[in-house]
Amino acid sequence: MNNDLNQDSDLVRKRVRDQMRDPVRDRDLVVGLDAGGTRTRAVLASAVDGRVLGQGVAGPGNALTVPVPLLTDHLAEAVARAVPEADRARVVAVAGGFAGAAETSPDEPGRLNALAALTAALRRLGIAADSVGVSSDIEAAFASAPGAPADGLALVAxxxxxxMRIRDRRCAVTVGGDGWLLGDDGGGFWIGRSAVRAALRMADGRGGPTTLADAVGRALGVPIGALPYAEDRPYAEDLPYGGPAGPAGLGGLDGEGGLGGVGGRDGVGSPSGAGGRDGGGSPSDAGGPNGVGSRDGVESPRSGGDGPNPAVGPVSADASASASVSASGASRPARERLPAEPEWSPDRRAAYRMHLLPAVMAEPPIHLARLAPLVAEAARHEDAVARAILDEAADHLLEPVRALAPREGERIVATGGLLGPExxxxxxxxxxxxxxxLTLDWVADGCRGAVALARLGHGGPPPTSRTT
Structure with missing residues (x-):
């Protein structure tokens, strides 16, 4: 009898403890990963409502350019920081969006590398998830849009x-992404190269005056005395708008110092991490299967921080950030403060070219992407040449969208600093x-989408609420 009473008392106490326990800790948990060329981010979330409970950051996660043993270490480190040891037994699903990975075929190298590394990392941490999924970083970014859409268009700039056209959360059709040598018109590299071309055309007389000549020359180390507006006065006093555009990467397009990071998650410009399929580019950006690029360069114009960033969208021409509006000239009076033709002697012009050309040639071509913020800055100050460059870049971005034959009202999920809020x-x-x-829905990265994919992998309904 006493034993029965003791057992009943124990059951009552257990029920009370269970009722008092933090309900979040009793739920199933999921992990979402955004593995790019410069860092790997892990997010721990509730499988029920997607609420973020923890996060961790580690080194590069490009599935093509990071050796599998090192990739395993980085994944394990990020997940360990996001998931307390006491909670690891409750992780039921893990999904990762990897630069350099895709699911175009069962034996796609990047996908196999990512899956092998992720499986090993989870085993090391004692996480026995029922569902482990791998997708490309672009697919994860697309799923980051509100409601985790299954179908639509993705644009990385x-x-x-x-x-890309996404069907059932997988890439069905790709347009562009051919790398800086063969394509990627309108991207950060293309804009930076256009800035240098404009500067050189001004120097040899083929083009009109532009403050880009000063800004580009300064960014590439041209002596002050050779700059077109320098004369004998301090540099900042000579610019028509009162100061330099700033060092390359000012304002950045990737939130980590600008496109000059050369952008992108991999530091050489690619969410695929220096990536792409040949390690030189990225299926997502300046890269593509053979290029050297980045979407992220361009991860986002966010100011930094390691926490997940919510989607921001839709972004329309009327609601976009003032920086974009200024670049297009929409928020300024209908006038152009063109710089006057400087007294730029033939000797100084020759000196300018003599210093500028070697400086450009000394670095990998993709590094010209770091000059893109200078064009945006000059356009904000109504430099006609800079504004023409951005107008042409926008025309180029429209081309791959049109090639996908979009339907009216179809969702376009955009990522990359060129199309962010600013x-x-x-x-x-x-x-x-x-x-x-059509309108744009912008997302910062793929963490939110990876969480959504993990929840779906666990058999949950399509997410309808924000996870960050």
Whole structure:
């Protein structure tokens, strides 16, 4: 009898403890990973409602360029920081969006590397998830849009450019992403190269005056005395708008110092991490299967921080950030403060070219992407040449979208700093998309989408609420 009473008392006490326990800790947990070329981010979330409970950051996670043993270490480190040891037994699903990974075929190298590394990392941490999924970083970014959409269009515009049609949360069609040598028109590299070309054309007389000559020359180390507006006065006093555009990467397109990171998650410009399929680019940007690019370069114009960033969208021409509007000229009076033709002697022009050309050639071509913020800055101050460059870039971004034959009202999920809330091409492209009845939904990265995919992998309903 006494034993029965003791057992009943124990059951009552257990029920009371269970009722008092933090309900979040009793739920199933999921982990979402965004593995790019410069860092790997892990997010721990509730499988029930997607609420973020923890996060961790570690080193690069490009599935093609990071050796599998090192990739395993980085994944294990990020997940360990996100998931307390006491909670690891409750992780039921893990999903990762990897630069350099895709699911175009069962034996796709990047996908196999990512899956092998992720499986080993989870085993090391004692996480026996029922569902472990791998996708590309672009697929994860697409799923980061509100409601975790299954179908639609994705547009990446960072160091490079690529557009995709997503069906059932997998890439069905890819347009662009051919790398800086063969494509990626309108991306950060293309804009930076256009700035140098404009500077050289001004120097040899083929082009009109532009403050880009000063800004580009300064960024590439041209002596002050050879700059077109330098004369004998301090540099800042000579610019028509009162000061330099700033060092390359100012304002950045990737939130980590600008496109000059050269962008992107991999530091050489690619969410695929220096990536792409050949290690030189990225299926997502300046890269593509053979390029050297980045979407992220361009991860986002966010100011940094390791926490997940919520999607921001839709972004329209009317609601886009002031930086974009200024770049398009929409928020300024209808006048242009063109710089006057400087007294730039033939000797100084020759000296300018003599210093500029070797400086450009001394670095990998993709590094020109770091000059893209200078064009945005000059356009904000109504430099006609800079504004023309951005207008042409927006025209180029429209081309891959049109090639995907978008349907009116179809969702376009955009990522990359050129199209972020303060991206220089946001308003310009949004205006062009109006003719197709399309708007942009911008997302910062793939963490939120990876969490959504993990929840779906666990058999949950399509997420409808924010996870960050």
């Amino acid at each position: 960072g160091t490079g450019v690529v557009a 991206g220089p091409l946001t308003a310009l492209l949004s205006e062009r998309l109006k003719a197709f009845g």
